[in-house]
Amino acid sequence: MASIRKVLITRQGKKFYAKNLNEDLHTQYGFIKKDDLKAKDGSLLKSNTGREFFIFSPYFIDLYRKIKRDAQIIPLKDIGFIIAETGINRQSKVLDAGAGSGALSCFLASIAKEVVTYEIREDFIEIVKSNIEFLGLKNIKIKNKDIYKEIDDKNIDVIILDLPEPWNATESCSKALKPGGFIVSYSPSVPQVADFVNALRKNENFVYLKTVEIAEREWEVEERKVRPKSQGLGHSGFLSFGRKVTGNL
Numbered sequence: 001m002a003s004i005r006k007v008l009i010t011r012q013g014k015k016f017y018a019k020n021l022n023e024d025l026h027t028q029y030g031f032i033k034k035d036d037l038k039a040k041d042g043s044l045l046k047s048n049t050g051r052e053f054f055i056f057s058p059y060f061i062d063l064y065r066k067i068k069r070d071a072q073i074i075p076l077k078d079i080g081f082i083i084a085e086t087g088i089n090r091q092s093k094v095l096d097a098g099a100g101s102g103a104l105s106c107f108l109a110s111i112a113k114e115v116v117t118y119e120i121r122e123d124f125i126e127i128v129k130s131n132i133e134f135l136g137l138k139n140i141k142i143k144n145k146d147i148y149k150e151i152d153d154k155n156i157d158v159i160i161l162d163l164p165e166p167w168n169a170t171e172s173c174s175k176a177l178k179p180g181g182f183i184v185s186y187s188p189s190v191p192q193v194a195d196f197v198n199a200l201r202k203n204e205n206f207v208y209l210k211t212v213e214i215a216e217r218e219w220e221v222e223e224r225k226v227r228p229k230s231q232g233l234g235h236s237g238f239l240s241f242g243r244k245v246t247g248n249l
């Protein structure tokens with residue numbers, strides 16, 4: 001996947017991406033000449049039809065929004081809550097399973113020290129690799145392994161499970177986490193939450209903390225017409241949190 005070199009944005013917030021600065025960029029609002037694409041960040045450009053665009057170099061989030069998605073990826077609102085609740089930072093060693101398209105792994109790798117991601121499907125692993133390359137990340141390891149069976153990584157600070165049966169991973173996770181480390185499960189449905197939390201409560205290595213659902217409601221702001229947008233992001237999933245409390249044998 002060719003990487004994105006420049007972002008162009010109209011005053012109305014509509015974005016376009018230039019991958020090749022040696023070609024004109026065609027948009028629904030006319031085209032921008034290739035020489036103009038080499039302008040300084042923050043320059044105001046005009047298309048051949050006179051439409052205005054601002055140009056700048058992409059931030060991580062601009063690229064992240066363009067990654068390939070095959071498996072259902074976790075929404076940003078839920079990623080934000082996981083990070084805030086567990087305090088993932090540049091010292092953290094994080095494990096994520098299953099990788100899916102690698103969206104969560106890639107986001108976490110942009111702020112954590114190290115990310116390991118487990119995935120059973122080889123076709124998904126190819127997508128994850130291409131997303132890692134597209135984002136230029138160097139601190140993610142992918143393992144083609146079943147997380148329900150065994151985790152050969154140790155001293156993990158945070159494990160995030162986005163899997164059909166997260167309760168089958170509590171045993172393997174308890175061995176991989178550091179004392180005090182977090183286990184987080186993201187599941188779309190209520191029976192999954194019940195089975196995961198029950199498994200956590202039965203396992204003496206963990207204390208269960210809480211389950212939340214994060215609702216995001218975007219508002220429309222047009223002059224004095226200010227009201228919730230009629231269509232928004234609906235239900236995504238529940239987030240359940242626990243902590244590994246015992247020492248490692």
Ligand code: SAH
Binds near residue numbers: 103
């Ligand atoms: N959080 C990911 C999406 C995960 S989709 C993202 O943001 O992109 C769930 C993934 O879990 C699927 O790709 C599936 O193949 C994988 N999976 C299911 N069971 C697994 C297991 N036992 N071990 C590892 N991966 C598993």
